[in-house]
Amino acid sequence: MSIRTSLRTPGRRPEWAGRNYSLLTAAAVVTNLGSHGAHIAAVFAVLEAGGSVGDVGLVAAARTLPLVLFLLVGGALADRLPRHRVMVAANALNCVSQAAFAVLVLAGEPRLWQMLVLTALCGTGTAFFNPAAEGMLLSSVSGEHTNRAFALFRMAMSGAGIGGAALGGAMIAAVGPGWVLAVDAAAFAVAGVMRAFLDVSRTAERAPSGGLLSDLREGWVEVRTRPWLWSIVLQFSVVVAVVGVADAVYGPLVAQEKLGGAAPWGVALALFGVGTIAGAVLMMVWKPRRMLLVGTLCVFPLALPSAGLAVPLPVWGLCAAMFLAGAAIEVFGVNWMATMHQEIPEDKFSRVSAYDWFGSVSMLPLATALAGPAESAFGRTAALWGCASLVVVVTALVLLVPDVRRMTRRAAAPVAAGTPAPAGTRDGTSAPTAV
Known part of the structure; x- marks a missing residue:
C-alpha cells in the first residue's frame, strides 16, 4: 500500500520512487555508513581499553540481547503509533548512546560496564527501529515496481555497509575508534532528521486496539x-x-x-x-x-x-x-x-x-x-x-x-493505504x- 506523496522531481528519480521511499533509502544509506564502521570500532575500543576476547563477546551480546527482549514490543508500538515517530525516537536513542560511547573512548579508558550499558541502549533503539522501518518501507511502495524498489533499497544498504566497514577500518587506523563512534552518532542524528520529514498524511487511521498484549x-x-x-x-x-x-x-x-x-x-x-x-x-x-x-x-x-x-x-x-x-x-x-x-x-x-x-x-x-x-x-x-x-x-x-x-505473484494494482x-x-x- 502506498503512503507516498504525489510530489516527484522529473528527471531526478523514477516515477515509482516516491518521496517517502527516497527519504527512507537515503536515511538507510547514512545510518549503514556509520553503523558498520561503529561495530568494528566497538571491538577495538574494548581491546584498547585492556579487554579480553571474552569482553568483546559480552559487548556483542549486550547489543543482541535487547533485540530478543524488545523486538515484539517494538513491532506492536510501530503498528499502534505513527511509524516515523518510532523511527525518529529510536534514532535519537542510538545517537545519544553512541555519542556517550564516543566521549568515553576519546576521554580515556572506558570501563567495561559502561560499554555494556551503552551498547545495550543502542541495541534497544535498534529493536524498536527495525519493525517500524520495515513496516514503513513496505508501506512506501505499490504497483508493479515493488520488486525493483525493494531490490534498489537493499542494494543501497549493502553498498553503504561495504563502504562503511572499509571507511571505519581506515578511520580506526588513522584516528582511533572514538572518532568512528562519533561519526556513527552524527549519522543517526542526520538520518533521524530525514525520517522526521516522512509523510504519513495518507496513512489510514488505525482502529482502536485493546492494548499492547492484544x-x-x-x-x-x-x-x-x-x-x-x-x-x-x-x-x-x-x-x-x-x-x-x-x-x-x-x-x-x-x-x-x-x-x-x-x-x-x-x-x-x-x-x-x-x-x-x-x-x-x-x-x-x-x-x-x-x-x-x-x-x-x-x-x-x-x-x-x-x-x-x-x-x-x-x-x-x-x-x-x-x-x-x-x-x-x-x-x-x-x-x-x-x-x-x-x-x-x-x-x-x-x-x-x-x-x-x-x-x-x-x-x-x-x-x-x-x-x-x-x-x-x-x-x-x-x-x-x-x-x-x-x-x-x-x-x-x-x-x-x-x-x-x-x-x-499477483498482478499489482494501486490501492489505498491501510487496505x-x-x-x-x-x-x-x-x-x-x-x-
Whole structure:
C-alpha cells in the first residue's frame, strides 16, 4: 500500500520512487555508513581499553540481547503509533548512546560496564527501529515496481555497509575508534532528521486496539495462520544462527590457521557483500512468478561458505562461495519482502516484521555460546559440516510446505493505504484467514 506523496522531481528519480521511499533509502544509506564502521570500532575500543576476547563477546551480546527482549514490543508500538515517530525516537536513542560511547573512548579508558550499558541502549533503539522501518518501507511502495524498489533499497544498504566497514577500518587506523563512534552518532542524528520529514498524511487511521498484549496476539495470529510465514521464520532462526557461528567464530580461526590470516578472510567477507549487490541488481530486472519457491531455493547456497571452510577451500574458492551466498540471500530477501508486501495487511506490517526479526536473532546468542563446546566435542571440521547440513535440512523441510511451493505473484494494482491484501493469492486458493 502506498503512503507516498504525489510530489516527484522529473528527471531526478523514477516515477515509482516516491518521496517517502527516497527519504527512507537515503536515511538507510547514512545510518549503514556509520553503523558498520561503529561495530568494528566497538571491538577495538574494548581491546584498547585492556579487554579480553571474552569482553568483546559480552559487548556483542549486550547489543543482541535487547533485540530478543524488545523486538515484539517494538513491532506492536510501530503498528499502534505513527511509524516515523518510532523511527525518529529510536534514532535519537542510538545517537545519544553512541555519542556517550564516543566521549568515553576519546576521554580515556572506558570501563567495561559502561560499554555494556551503552551498547545495550543502542541495541534497544535498534529493536524498536527495525519493525517500524520495515513496516514503513513496505508501506512506501505499490504497483508493479515493488520488486525493483525493494531490490534498489537493499542494494543501497549493502553498498553503504561495504563502504562503511572499509571507511571505519581506515578511520580506526588513522584516528582511533572514538572518532568512528562519533561519526556513527552524527549519522543517526542526520538520518533521524530525514525520517522526521516522512509523510504519513495518507496513512489510514488505525482502529482502536485493546492494548499492547492484544496487539501482540493479533500479530501472532497473522503469523501462525500462515504456514509459509511461520515455517520460514523457524527456518531462519536456524540458518541465521549457524551461518553466524561459521562467519563470526569458525571463519576467522580457519583463516588464521589455514588461509593466511585476516587479510584473506576480509577479502572473502567483501566478496559476500559484492554478491549481495549483484543479487540486488538481478532482482531489479527479474520478477519470478513463484516468489517463495525461488527465494527458498536460494537459501541452499548459504551452506557453501561453511562447507568451504570445512574442506577448507583455497582463498579463491572460498571467495566464490561467499559471492554466491551473498547473491543468493539477496534474491531471497527481495522475494521475501515482495511476499510480505503482497500478503500482510498494512496495519500489521510492523508486528509481523517483529516476529520475523525475533525468529532470526533469537537463537544466535545460544549458537554463539555453543560454538566452543561443539568444536571441543566434535572438532571444528565436523562442526562446520554440521552448520552446512543444518542449512540444507531446514531449507528442504520448508519446501514441503504447499504454500511455499505454490504461492504466486499477483498482478499489482494501486490501492489505498491501510487496505488489507486481497485473499485469493495461491493458484486460485484463498489466503489463510486470521481468527
